[in-house]
Amino acid sequence: MRSSLNQAFTLIEPGPVVLVTTHDGGKDNIMTISWTMVMDFKPVFAITTGAWNHSFAALRKHRECVIAIPTVDLLDQVVGIGTCSGADTDKFSRFGLTPVPAMQVRPPLIKECVANIECQVIDIIERHDIVVLEGVAAYLDTDRKEQRRLHAVGDGTFIVDGRRLDRRKMMATKLPAGV
Incomplete structure (x- = not known):
């Protein structure tokens, strides 16, 4: 069965949906990003965004952000954040999220997210x-009951993490120390 080439990205897009916080020198903002990539164990990551996102200018100028990882219970906030602009919306207030001061960067962590990673561009x-x-600092809320992450398919639908399958012993020679 063939798939339309213009929908091919939906076959591999389902990486984790993240919220990225920035600070533009005056205020905090949040953007939803579904195009992410782990580049190295160090940790180095990549996100795809551009001038169409209000936060892009802050990323370029201040060169720092926080990657906040939401869980399935935040799906409506995640989608809402991605469908409005920080140019005219206080997204923390509008979506009932709590900014928490980061330790090494100016943009805040998001308290309601299961994990937050402070990053330098x-x-x-x-x-x-x-x-x-x-990544320059990372936080994981292991006490948080909901741990399932969201994955955008790219067509307005989402997949939620299922059960975890453990193959650590088989992969032990490929994993960095401490993982």
Whole structure:
């Protein structure tokens, strides 16, 4: 069965949906990003965004952000954040999210998210609007009851994490120490 080429991205898009907080020198903002990539164990990540997002200018100028990882119970806030602009909306207030001061960057963590990663921008690949980030601090709320992450298919639907399958012993020679 063939799939339409213009929908091919939906076959591999389902990475985790994240919320990215920025600070533009005056106020905090949040944007929803579904195009993410782990680039290295160090940790280095990439997100794809560009001038169409209000937060992009803050990423370029201040070169820092927080990647906040929401869970399934935040789906409506995640979608709402992605469908309005920080240029005219206080997204923390509108979507009932709590900013928490970060330790190493100015943009805040999001209390309601299961995990937050403070990041520095280490490169911007202009041709593809790829922002390369290096994690400088990470937080995981292991006490949070809901742990299931969201994955955008790219067509307005989402997939939710299921059960975890453990193959650590089989992969032990490929995993970095401490993972």
